[in-house]
Structure formats: structure tokens, C-alpha cells
Amino acid sequence: MFESIKRDLSFIQGLLEGDLNHQHHVEYRGLSRLADVVDLLVESVEQLERRLTELEEYVETIDEDLNELELLCYEDDDELDEWEHEIEVTCPECGEDVTIDEDDLDDDNVELLCPKCHTVLDIEEIEEDEIEDVINEDGERK
Structure with missing residues (x-):
């Protein structure tokens, strides 16, 4: 997903840089700045997605460890709960x-x-x- 956005953004930036006749216009500067902001946002979202994936894996590992610990600690209590x-x-x-x-x-x-x-x-x-x-x-x- 990010690769196609980056490719499209590079294409737009290339078009802007190739248009030497209009570089002094306000619209050119606005579009150029907008392309830079979008580039920063894409990088930020890509980094957040990587971190989210890492955190999901970490939480899954902790959940598995906690489940094993609960089975070790509370295994006998489950049998007692039936009769309580x-x-x-x-x-x-x-x-x-x-x-x-x-x-x-x-x-x-x-x-x-x-x-x-x-x-x-x-x-x-x-x-x-x-x-x-x-x-x-x-x-x-x-």
C-alpha cells in the first residue's frame, strides 16, 4: 500500500520539479509544500504500522505466556470450583x-x-x- 502511494507522490513531485516555467507561482509552491507534507505523513503512518505490528506480536506472546501461567497456577482450583x-x-x-x-x-x-x-x-x-x-x-x- 505504501509503495504505491510513494510512487504516486514521487510522480507528482517529478512533475512539479520538471515545470520550470511555473516555479515562481504561488500554486506551484503550495503544491510542492503539500507534496512534502503528504510524504511526511506517509512515512509517519508507515512507521506507526510497523510499531503496531510489533506490539501486536508482543501482546500475543505475553497472552500465551499468561495463559500458560494461569494453567499452572489455577489448574487445581478449577477442579475445586466444580464442588464448591x-x-x-x-x-x-x-x-x-x-x-x-x-x-x-x-x-x-x-x-x-x-x-x-x-x-x-x-x-x-x-x-x-x-x-x-x-x-x-x-x-x-x-
Whole structure:
């Protein structure tokens, strides 16, 4: 892209320099100065584009390194996050421990069934002392 602009600009500058009869006119000086300004702008934009390309490559490298670091640091935490929002409730009929998602306690449309006796667990009757966290202090599932 820049090569064709530079080529066209050189052509215009050549035309201006070849017209010796009109070099003393104001229009000639104005066009000559305008061609010089356009040349400076093209050089500046070309330099900015080179810098932008370098910065994009640099940011991509940093992003890849950061992704690798996150995988190293947070790999174990992702496994724990799965279980953090699950709780255990004891079935009032058979005493079976039922693991449920904590979000299901807030949803009135969800029916929780005991897997052993198929009793419908009433969410409203579940008290805080019946609920046990599935994650113990070591971060492991009970």
C-alpha cells in the first residue's frame, strides 16, 4: 500500500520539479509544500504500522505466556470450583446423603428426589443444620 502511494507522490513531485516555467507561482509552491507534507505523513503512518505490528506480536506472546501461567497456577482450583457450590442433604425418609447444587435451593421449580427411596425432598423444609458442605478444609470432596 505504501509503495504505491510513494510512487504516486514521487510522480507528482517529478512533475512539479520538471515545470520550470511555473516555479515562481504561488500554486506551484503550495503544491510542492503539500507534496512534502503528504510524504511526511506517509512515512509517519508507515512507521506507526510497523510499531503496531510489533506490539501486536508482543501482546500475543505475553497472552500465551499468561495463559500458560494461569494453567499452572489455577489448574487445581478449577477442579475445586466444580464442588464448591454443592451441598449434602440427608433424606428424611431413608437417611441417605443426597448431594445437590446450591443454586437448586433457590429455585422453586426444581424437584429434588432421593436417589435411594425416590422421596421428593421439600426444599423449604431443609434447615441450615441439615446442610453439610461437600468440600472439607483441605479442599477435597468428602
